[in-house]
Amino acid sequence: MQPPTPKPASPKNKWIAAALVGIMLCAILVVYAARYQRSLPTDFSGQTPLTTYTFDAPSTGELLLNVKAHAPATQWGMKGSESSTISVLLDGVYKEDIVLFMGEQAFVYKVAAGEVEQGSHKVQLYPNPDKSASKTAIPQIEQLTSTMIGPGHPDYDVYRYAPILYGRNLLNVDGPFENNYTDTPLFMYHQKTKTDSSTIIEYSMIWSNEDGGTSTPALMARWGRTTDIEWFYRVTLDAKGNLLSEAYQGEDHQTSTFSGVKEGSHPLLVTSTANNNVQQVTKVNETTGYRFFLDPSPTYDGVRAREFMMDENPWIYRISALEMLREGKVNARQAKSASKIDDPRNYLYLELVKGTSPANMNDKAWVGTAVAVKLKGDPTWYPSNLNEDTWSIQRDAPAATTIRLPAGTSKEQLEAIKVFAIPVGKPSPAYKITVKRINRMFLLDTQYLPQPSFLQWTGSITLSNEHREEIVWSAK
Structure with a gap:
């Protein structure tokens, strides 16, 4: 038995449907106009300039x-x-x-x-x-x-x-x-x-x-x-x-x-x-x-x-931090979040220079680099990528990153810094990462402004599939 043939829409129903579509299109155009058809002000007459x-x-x-x-x-x-x-x-x-x-x-x-x-x-x-x-x-x-x-x-x-x-x-x-x-x-x-x-x-x-x-x-x-x-x-x-x-x-x-x-x-x-x-x-x-x-x-x-x-313009750090706080993107707890960060003053800010061979050209298979810090009297290594492989550093240009540390950490508490390789996908097992420099390292002050950089490092460390991590600095 064949299913019943649906009735064709009546002229009235077709008119109603067309009208609804027209209303929707008009609404879209009104929204578009509100966004992009706003003329620039040209007349400030009657107003007193500052x-x-x-x-x-x-x-x-x-x-x-x-x-x-x-x-x-x-x-x-x-x-x-x-x-x-x-x-x-x-x-x-x-x-x-x-x-x-x-x-x-x-x-x-x-x-x-x-x-x-x-x-x-x-x-x-x-x-x-x-x-x-x-x-x-x-x-x-x-x-x-x-x-x-x-x-x-x-x-x-x-x-x-x-x-x-x-x-x-x-x-x-x-x-x-x-x-x-x-x-x-x-x-x-x-x-x-x-x-x-x-x-x-x-x-x-x-x-x-x-x-x-x-x-x-x-x-x-x-x-x-x-x-x-x-x-x-x-x-x-x-x-x-x-x-x-x-x-x-x-x-x-x-x-x-x-x-x-x-x-x-x-x-x-x-x-x-x-x-x-x-x-x-x-x-x-x-x-x-x-x-x-x-x-x-x-x-x-x-x-x-x-x-x-x-x-060079440290006030930018403060403005950015204030926006994060106001928009609810800061979670004061240390728990890991997919959308929020800890207080920006609880991070170590650093700049790393490294090179990868073969170069990371494939976004599905590459080798990242991350940095971790150990504090005195604390066995934990705090990693820059928060243990997310794809949050490691992929690019080989000088790269900035941060490391989330316990609240109140001071520079004097740093005991060691290490770098480590993080394969993402299935990159060539013959990869080499040469870590060359740490250009700067600082914390923010109470006003969310960078304090003076307290560490620079220059050297040559090679990471590979067989040697994935190495300490680059330790306190004397």
Whole structure:
């Protein structure tokens, strides 16, 4: 017996179904519009600026601003009062926003403002409560100074092509200006690579955290931090400084060719994922409505781990720690967690230099390296990877990692340090790992700031399948 043939949908039911689909599509479009069709503010008339600064540009060049400011009754670790936001106008034109993530503490925020022509100019800073985490805090400007970078400057191209980054606005994160309290862009730097025929300038950002991607304890084990550090724009120039190619780091860490909108020579990008990958802006009237234009001056030479840029700017450790505490990503207990870390002050921060042969090219079969510490009077070895094989160090560039220690541990309690190999999958049994240096080792103080490094080590230790661990340092 054949099953009964289902009745065809009536015209009325078809109309209802089509209407429901239409409503759903409209809802999606409304949400999309809320995210990406927010025009930039252009009219601050009727508002009183926090300060007005005038200057004369001796010639056409790129403008940098140093804004020393603070915001009373705000603190990055205080939910609902994390920060206040300032909008910057140059000659009446909106340029960028500054999130005062240092709160009540006076701090010099270093930003760029793009190209200006020779002559007199005016910079105005306005409070912007709509874009602020705290709606009541009134920012205080202590000082505003400017610097002009002209075509004769040896790094003029670094400033000329510096990217402008629109803030993030994800559907699953509260607030349309979410970078005023989470994953905020803190610090931008560049790396320049030269050949006989070209120069590559790569721009990287340090965000205060990443709400997606690698888990927080894995970040500490594999990268030695809870910030997010990503290159996000790269430009290649010929020997005469002419533009050859442009690229950005898109979603899923894919390198994509840039073909989007520019403001002068500055590309427009937007943070588009929870792990801070970006997209190019294709329509200036379809953005998230707020943006960052940080000073690209800091230089990274590639000799040390990227976290060296944090070491040189220790306040980044504090801001990152305050965000972890506020967002509930810190578990004060010593129990292992898949999503939370211990108090950041209970970790040893170190930078390791090692090389692997054959090189780790296969993500399914590789050999990691981890570091462990033994304390005086304690038989336990505390490992950097928390006994998770895939949380060991895979890369052979200088690498930062951390080791979770009992609360209150001091540097004087360290008795020995060892390194050990961790095969993941089925790598070649003929692997060799040469451990060459420990560049620095420090603890955080009570304010979550790095204390001075107390140990450096240089030598040559070879790990293999037959010799998987060795002590590199012991107290005398």
